[in-house]
Amino acid sequence: MILIVDDTPENIFTLKTLLELHSFPTDTASSGEEALKKVLRKTYALIILDVQMPGMDGFEVAEILSGNNATKDIPIIFLSAINVDKKYITKGYLSGGIDYVTKPIDPDVLLLRVKTFSRLYEQNRILNEVQDNLRKEIEYRKLAQQEALAASRRKDEFMSIASHELKTPLASMKAYVQLLERSLDKNDKVSSYVDRMLIQINKLNALITDLLDVSRIENGKLKFNQSLINFDGLILNAAEMIRQTFPEYQIRITGKSGIQVVGDENRLEQVLLNYLTNAVKYSPDCREVQIDIRLENNLVIVGVKDFGIGIAKSNQAEVFRKFYRVEGSEHRFQGLGVGLYICSEIIKRHRGSCWLQSEPGKGSTFFFSLPAAIQPQIY
Numbered sequence: 001m002i003l004i005v006d007d008t009p010e011n012i013f014t015l016k017t018l019l020e021l022h023s024f025p026t027d028t029a030s031s032g033e034e035a036l037k038k039v040l041r042k043t044y045a046l047i048i049l050d051v052q053m054p055g056m057d058g059f060e061v062a063e064i065l066s067g068n069n070a071t072k073d074i075p076i077i078f079l080s081a082i083n084v085d086k087k088y089i090t091k092g093y094l095s096g097g098i099d100y101v102t103k104p105i106d107p108d109v110l111l112l113r114v115k116t117f118s119r120l121y122e123q124n125r126i127l128n129e130v131q132d133n134l135r136k137e138i139e140y141r142k143l144a145q146q147e148a149l150a151a152s153r154r155k156d157e158f159m160s161i162a163s164h165e166l167k168t169p170l171a172s173m174k175a176y177v178q179l180l181e182r183s184l185d186k187n188d189k190v191s192s193y194v195d196r197m198l199i200q201i202n203k204l205n206a207l208i209t210d211l212l213d214v215s216r217i218e219n220g221k222l223k224f225n226q227s228l229i230n231f232d233g234l235i236l237n238a239a240e241m242i243r244q245t246f247p248e249y250q251i252r253i254t255g256k257s258g259i260q261v262v263g264d265e266n267r268l269e270q271v272l273l274n275y276l277t278n279a280v281k282y283s284p285d286c287r288e289v290q291i292d293i294r295l296e297n298n299l300v301i302v303g304v305k306d307f308g309i310g311i312a313k314s315n316q317a318e319v320f321r322k323f324y325r326v327e328g329s330e331h332r333f334q335g336l337g338v339g340l341y342i343c344s345e346i347i348k349r350h351r352g353s354c355w356l357q358s359e360p361g362k363g364s365t366f367f368f369s370l371p372a373a374i375q376p377q378i379y
């Protein structure tokens with residue numbers, strides 16, 4: 001809508017007819033005061049403002065409009081009998097949106113300017129709308145992010161409390177079952193049930209320990225006890241433990257590092273046991289697992305190779321993510337999808353890295369590397 005402000009009714013009539021003939025909707029005011037009242041109530045795309053009016057003149061009207069946030073951006077075309085120097089035009093409008101047409105009006109010139117301003121107004125309107133929407137979108141996302149963060153914190157807290165609370169009764173349950181096991185005759189049938197019960201209790205204990213580790217990582221509370229470790233010995237021990245747990249599997253070791261590393265022995269053993277348990281778990285049809293150790297550029301590199309189900313290329317980058325389990329195999333194999341996440345955090349804290357090579361149907365090799373320097377390495 002265009003507001004025509006002129007104290008001469010004939011001028012208003014001429015302008016109104018001209019603009020409406022070219023499909024511009026118009027409104028009129030016959031004084032500066034009336035124009036101000038209208039501008040405060042309605043939104044106008046443009047004001048055509050006569051400079052010389054009795055009472056408040058065109059420049060005064062523009063001055064007031066420029067001082068108001070809601071009206072300062074409405075473009076104005078001044079109409080004047082004399083050519084007024086642009087510097088007289090109010091300062092608030094110097095940023096743009098102002099023009100000047102002398103009387104008698106040339107309809108073509110006026111129309112051209114009106115069209116230019118209308119286009120500008122429309123573009124500005126769209127831009128503002130886009131900005132508004134963007135602002136809303138940003139606000140919305142910020143809020144969603146805050147909510148997600150709060151929910152994630154609550155989940156972490158819950159996980160931490162729940163796993164702590166589960167540990168205590170489980171520990172006493174295990175102690176009682178062990179007492180029961182000792183009091184039973186080995187040949188008693190019940191004894192084999194108790195043994196199976198212990199296996200399940202140990203599994204449950206391992207799951208809860210993993211969950212506690214995840215929550216410690218999340219809260220930055222995963223503690224390390226640093227010591228100098230004979231690295232090859234660490235591998236031998238871990239391999240031996242797996243041999244005892246899975247006697248049907250052959251665990252072969254090739255290569256050796258011949259070095260010591262500084263780190264947390266229990267945590268590094270945890271990584272090895274996790275890699276090895278996975279190698280066994282995810283290769284139900286092949287009973288062989290290989291461990292390869294080598295020293296390269298001051299890095300000790302360990303590879304745990306299995307000949308199991310393998311992992312498709314598209315899933316390989318994800319396996320070290322928290323709670324990630326490869327789709328399709330998650331129903332066949334039990335697990336929480338946190339073991340490799342914990343491993344990668346432990347290795348990262350020892351300034352090393354984890355990666356894998358794998359081919360579906362042929363098997364996987366999970367690697368980790370550690371710096372061989374005998375300097376404190378955990379950070």
Ligand code: ADP
Nearest residue numbers: 278279282310319325326335336337338339340
């Ligand atoms: P979990 O074994 O408890 O699911 P992990 O974090 O140890 O959790 O492993 C994440 C996922 O990576 C597993 O669910 C499995 O899909 C895949 N994965 C891990 N190790 C192997 C492996 N040796 N062979 C094939 N897939 C594996």
